[in-house]
Amino acid sequence: MENKKLASDNFKVPALPAGRPLHTSSKANIPEIKEPTSASLKNTHDKKNAWALTDFDLGRALGKGKFGNVYLAREKESRYVVALKVLFKSQILDADIEHQVRREVEIQCRLRHPNILRMYGYFHDEKRIYLILEYAKHGALYVLLKQRGRFDEKTAAIYIRDLTKALIYCHAKKVIHRDIKPENILIGHNWELKIADFGWSVHSPSSRRMTLCGTLDYLSPEMIEGKPHTYAVDIWSLGVLCYELLVGLPPFDAKHSNQTYLKIRYVIIKYPEYISEKAKDLMSKLLVVVPEHRLPLTSVLQHPWILENAPEGVPPPVFNPENLHPNDKH
Ligand code: AMP
Numbered sequence: 627m628e629n630k631k632l633a634s635d636n637f638k639v640p641a642l643p644a645g646r647p648l649h650t651s652s653k654a655n656i657p658e659i660k661e662p663t664s665a666s667l668k669n670t671h672d673k674k675n676a677w678a679l680t681d682f683d684l685g686r687a688l689g690k691g692k693f694g695n696v697y698l699a700r701e702k703e704s705r706y707v708v709a710l711k712v713l714f715k716s717q718i719l720d721a722d723i724e725h726q727v728r729r730e731v732e733i734q735c736r737l738r739h740p741n742i743l744r745m746y747g748y749f750h751d752e753k754r755i756y757l758i759l760e761y762a763k764h765g766a767l768y769v770l771l772k773q774r775g776r777f778d779e780k781t782a783a784i785y786i787r788d789l790t791k792a793l794i795y796c797h798a799k800k801v802i803h804r805d806i807k808p809e810n811i812l813i814g815h816n817w818e819l820k821i822a823d824f825g826w827s828v829h830s831p832s833s834r835r836m837t838l839c840g841t842l843d844y845l846s847p848e849m850i851e852g853k854p855h856t857y858a859v860d861i862w863s864l865g866v867l868c869y870e871l872l873v874g875l876p877p878f879d880a881k882h883s884n885q886t887y888l889k890i891r892y893v894i895i896k897y898p899e900y901i902s903e904k905a906k907d908l909m910s911k912l913l914v915v916v917p918e919h920r921l922p923l924t925s926v927l928q929h930p931w932i933l934e935n936a937p938e939g940v941p942p943p944v945f946n947p948e949n950l951h952p953n954d955k956h
Contacts, residue, residue: 677749677758682710689766693717694754698761708746711757718755726825727755733801734824741792743812743822762812762820770945771808776874779902783935784942786868786908788819790926793864796827797857797923803827804855806863807844808870817942842886843876847915850887858917864926865912872901877913891915904931 685698688709694717699710718727734745744760764770767785771777777785789806796803805826812820846862848855869877877896878889888894893913897906908931911921926932 677747677756679749679751679756682708684710688761693721693723696759699758707761709759709761711759713755713757715750715753715755723825729827730823730825731757733827737796737799737801737824739792739795741788741819741821742795743820759822760814760820762822763815764813764817764945766809767811767813767819768808770813771871771874774945777871779872779905779931780935781943782868782871782905783932784940785819785871786864787927787932787936788942789821789864789867790923790932792819792821793860794923794927796821797860801827802855802857803860803863804849805844806860806867807841808867817944819942842883842890843878845890846917847891847893848917850890856917858920861912861920861923861926862914862917864923865909865920868905868909868912869895872905873898877909902931904929904934907931 681703682699682701685700688696688698690696691711694711694713696709696711698707700707713727718724731745731748734743735747738744743762746758746760748755748757750756789811793803793806801824803821803824803826805823806821810821810823812822814820842850844863844866846855846859849859866876866878878886878894880886880889893915895909895913897909908921908926908929911929912926914920921929
């Protein structure tokens with residue numbers, strides 16, 4: 627207990643004024659507002675220097691994560707609509723992921739790309755950390771995929787094209803995401819994909835061992851074996867994602883994790899017959915055991931499956947909002 631108290635006091639996030647407790651304002655139900663075109667959250671922030679919870683009107687919960695909830699919120703001065711991710715310091719310390727949160731903030735705040743969720747800033751109070759995030763109006767890709775079962779090849783190719791562009795950008799900034807999967811991808815105002823959740827990301831080069839937790843499905847052979855890994859881990863997970871978007875299940879899905887492990891290790895994949903030859907060709911060039919032999923991301927954009935199904939300029943499809951539940955229920 628004593629240790630924990632000490633650790634909690636040592637949680638070093640730059641000192642910012644404490645906001646009022648979440649529960650006093652969480653009942654406010656703000657209407658959904660259009661994202662402002664000119665008002666800039668950044669300008670407001672520059673004037674003030676530090677954020678506090680009192681700067682925001684809180685709306686409905688958008689979803690529940692392992693370490694806290696995400697709320698719709700509106701910055702009072704600029705009326706800018708954001709998503710506020712609330713993390714509990716005690717849970718972060720208990721799970722020993724302080725470094726992960728720190729990295730997520732450091733990395734995501736620096737990235738600017740239409741297919742990467744913006745993080746505008748953060749603040750904290752005694753018990754919680756608040757991440758100020760871009761609001762992704764259409765929620766999690768995971769939910770959309772579950773609702774639709776699987777996507778047609780054109781839709782999947784557009785998503786893969788845009789994610790490839792986002793990963794090219796990350797890699798140019800020397801950032802490896804390391805956790806690309808539908809749960810970590812959100813859908814924005816114009817139905818565009820946004821990579822979120824940089825909790826596992828690292829600055830390259832990295833030879834760190836990853837603690838394996840959660841599902842193995844998206845991990846590359848070198849990651850599950852604890853070998854040093856590079857940018858190519860994201861190319862592998864792009865291949866896994868491509869399969870899951872087209873089929874509805876990840877390619878190495880199995881009842882037991884040791885079976886998944888073997889399937890990944892020996893790249894045992896069964897393609898349903900409705901998958902086109904070109905799609906199979908792309909996936910088979912991404913899902914390659916030797917990291918250096920995986921198709922480079924710039925070549926993914928030139929692959930015949932992408933060129934045929936997702937020519938430059940073709941936007942992601944708009945799904946009928948009546949069939950969609952805005953709240954993540956998983
Ligand atoms: P997380 O804690 O990041 O796993 O988020 C939990 C859930 O909250 C996600 O699955 C989404 O449904 C929702 N969510 C998280 N961030 C946002 C956001 N920026 N915009 C809209 N919904 C979000």
